[in-house]
Amino acid sequence: MPELKRRWINGHAHALVLDYHQRGLPASASLVRKRDGAVLVRWSLANGTHPRIARKRPPLPSRDLLGEMARLEARFKAGTAAQRLLSRQPRRKDWLQGLGVPTEILRDYRLQRCDEPGELVEAGRDRGGRSLWLTPAAARAWLRMSIAARRDGVVLEPVSGFRSAAYQRMLIARKRARGLDWDAILSVSALPGFSEHHLGTTLDLHGGDGAVLEESFENTAAFAWLSAHAGRFSFRLSYPRDNPHGIAYEPWHWRFHPQAGQ
Ligand SMILES: [Zn+2]
Incomplete structure (x- = not known):
């Protein structure tokens, strides 16, 4: 089970960092709200052998950010990476509308x-x-x-x-x-x-x-x-x-x- 520690950045809920150990290596995951409202999850291993990976999802209302963090933390406590945590529905849209393609x-x-x-x-x-x-x-x-x-x-x-x-x-x-x-x-x-x-x-x-x-x-x-x-x-x-x-x-x-x- 990963060792977990919470660290807040900027003193507010714009980012949460979870430090833990994966196979004995220090690692961290963070949830960051970008200015456009999108939320990124990033995690990395401290020894640099693993590429930094971030997951991206569409904007969340602010009140959901804390809930999202709690869910992420629960996943890490359970020892599972948040594989599907931030999945979203594929977007289907008629991108051609108004483009004037003959x-x-x-x-x-x-x-x-x-x-x-x-x-x-x-x-x-x-x-x-x-x-x-x-x-x-x-x-x-x-x-x-x-x-x-x-x-x-x-x-x-x-x-x-x-x-x-x-x-x-x-x-x-x-x-x-x-x-x-x-x-x-x-x-x-x-x-x-x-x-x-x-x-x-x-x-x-x-x-x-x-x-x-x-x-x-x-x-x-x-x-x-x-x-x-x-x-x-x-x-x-x-x-x-x-x-x-x-x-x-x-x-x-x-x-x-x-x-x-x-
Ligand atoms: Zn190409």
């Missing part, structure tokens, strides 16, 4: 609908230093895969992971406002609600050197390693050359396909 484009559109997941964890940082968000299973698989690559002397750097449909919608609306036509926009971007990045299971990767998100990635040691080993970690290239989805070849775009029990 009907003939929608009629011929070949990408599958991709809904956002109910839970995301912070699986380290992307190469730009921003938080990398993935589903818990994809995060575990990604961490195992990146460690295996590193052991083989290969660098895999995430360029991006989860991207929200709202963000995708904003990007596309911005391109429209700049006067780009739909063909130009959709040759490089999926419509909001249709990007595999909304799933939280998909990563754009880079090998540390050379151009980012360019076809030349296929000539790198990182791509050779992924082609040989990514399948062991349940990652597959979504858009190989001449793929049936009509999407340009994207050697950097790898999606996690969970197996039973993952």
Whole structure:
């Protein structure tokens, strides 16, 4: 059972830190309310062997924060990580409404609908230093895969992971406002609600050197390693050359396909 100690930050209920021991190592979990009302749970092992992981959920009314903290504490007292504590319902929304996509484009559109997941964890940082968000299973698989690559002397750097449909919608609306036509926009971007990045299971990767998100990635040691080993970690290239989805070849775009029990 973890040893538990409560520590309050800033003297109020905006954050609660639980210090405990996991397999003899000092660790901590904290619940933090962000300014936008979202609540993050983070935990970490003090020896740095474990990546900092945070769970994200939609805004909670303030009075619920204490209840949420109490539930988190109970989970830690029971010795279980708060695996499903902060899950939420996947959001389904018509992201295309009001975007003005011509009907003939929608009629011929070949990408599958991709809904956002109910839970995301912070699986380290992307190469730009921003938080990398993935589903818990994809995060575990990604961490195992990146460690295996590193052991083989290969660098895999995430360029991006989860991207929200709202963000995708904003990007596309911005391109429209700049006067780009739909063909130009959709040759490089999926419509909001249709990007595999909304799933939280998909990563754009880079090998540390050379151009980012360019076809030349296929000539790198990182791509050779992924082609040989990514399948062991349940990652597959979504858009190989001449793929049936009509999407340009994207050697950097790898999606996690969970197996039973993952
Ligand atoms: Zn991608």
